[in-house]
Amino acid sequence: MSTVPVPYRVLSSRPETPDCVSLTLAADGATLPAFAPGQFAMVYAFGVGEVPISVSVVGDGTVTFTVRAVGAVSAALCKLAPGETLGLRGPFGSGWNLDAADGSDVLVVAGGLGLAPLRPAVHRLLGRAARLAVLVGTRTPADLLFPGELAGWREQCRVEVTVDRPTPQWRGSVGVVTALLDRVAVGAETATALVCGPEVMMRHTADALHARGVPPGRVQLSLERNMRCGTGHCGHCQLGPLLLCRDGPVVDCAVSRQLLSVREL
């Protein structure tokens, strides 16, 4: 029953940045169906509450969620130690449409924590896409997620990182992530873009991709709204005609571009 959390045990809790933790989980009994990249779970911290979090790694018998401590529930999740249990419901929503990306040029554009939902898509795309470029924007060098893994990806695809606020030691790019688009060569007409980050970043990225000739139907955004149920019954995740827990969170720009341009929709 998709309304009742299933107990999962924390196998490892790995600090990623000063406020982000990756929790790798295994079922403590009954197992949920496999998560697809881009899908999310409702993650329950005992007695505190539940938040929607996209899957960060789809493992063999395990699943990993990368959580930023921004509220009571996420802070409680970040404090969980190996061996402790939490509740999980899901998988919910539409994942990244990776079939559309098969054999084509793929641009993965992440802002901040937005890299986490894109991570399992990259895992699937390495070796599958014709040309793959991963563009990451983050606030400061310390906020960069998965730096070790990004270094590994660099051997198989193009990886570019930019920060808003550099430290004296930072030797990389500074500025918004859309500025990185000009550095990568893709066949715009046939390229697929997967984008996740703050809404304002996604809006600008979608506009920049549009300006470079990538058709809106080939730009996939992972959108976010308040979610309470995940099952399409609570009404919170509406974005105009969409219920994002059901019709999203991944929605292509042909559908979402106009909706995101309406204030307070």
Next chain:
Amino acid sequence: MTARSGAPGPAAEGGVIGTDGLTALVDVLLARGFTVVGPTVRDGAIVLDELASADQLPYGWGVELEAGSYRLRERSDRAAFANAAGPQSWKSYLHPARVRQWRADRSAGQLVVGSDEPAPHRFAFLGVRPCDLRAIAVQDRVLVGGRHRDPVYEGRRTGAFLVSVECTEPGGTCFCVSMGTGPAAGPGYDLVLTEVTEAADSSDHRFWIRSGSPEGAEVLAELPLRPADPQTVSAAREGVSSAAGRMGRSMPAVDLHRLMAGTLDAPRWNEVAERCLTCGNCTMVCPTCFCTTTEDVTDLTGDHAERWRVWDSCFDLDHSYLHGGPVRSSAPSRYRQWLTHKLGTWWDQFGSSGCVGCGRCIVWCPVAIDITEEAAALNDWAGLRASADEVDGP
């Protein structure tokens, strides 16, 4: 469709019962184990409550409905169902305002979750007006018509016995005709009644009753039934068709789905928000509004937790809360969310309108905002803009 063999001439379907038959109906339903819920007078309103007998029905009571106003009135006849929608709807029983979804215990590092059994009630709803019958069908689509089925709703809805009563007395805020939901009952009932009062044709107070399901036919067979005589049937039909001509209001006869999608930038949202208190009354009384939020609670030991689900409203700031603040902070955006969802995006999400024309949102709005007036104003504005575009166009 029960053709009566041996009946003289082309017999109308169903039969006729008197008020004693109504009493018998409640008794039969109770004897079959149903929790019978129907209208009754309490606190100056016709409310829905559990009935122990048909004597509790609001015999002789009517209502005066206007925008922002609900008053009981004494009728000159003894009609039981000649009263338009009250403050509650059947969603109070099928989609309760507050329900525990599950309990969990934490012991020795283990999380043990137990889901609450569905309510054991088998409800029989007596007096479901056609607009509300449609509202139940709308909530069916939302709560059990998709990929995930809401177990609370499903547990209460499955096996519910619906006795519809066709509308012969619309209120001043009613507009079911323009929404295509009444005053005749659509599909989905187990039994349907049409009331004919003693005043209608100086005969006795009676009901033309038909069944719409095998279980309805079983119940019908247990009632003190007279054959459906032509006089009663024609008086019943006349009552319903006359009601269709007495609607207090109507929705503009345009494609509301398209109208809502095309008027997101209309100045009318700001005008209505100057009156709207964002209290959410319209969403609470609406028979189709389904939004809920969750409350997670623990006891003092911290080892026992519960998840409660409670009604929520899109007028509440927390409804659209995303880390950092609400997406819809302004009143115009919240009123727009409600109206465009109800009349427009509901079609995209669930394949039907979210409005059934019951008029409750008009009656129970403390500042008398009228959904039909707002839709008409948006339609006027869209028309003006379209003609301005024509003038400016090539």
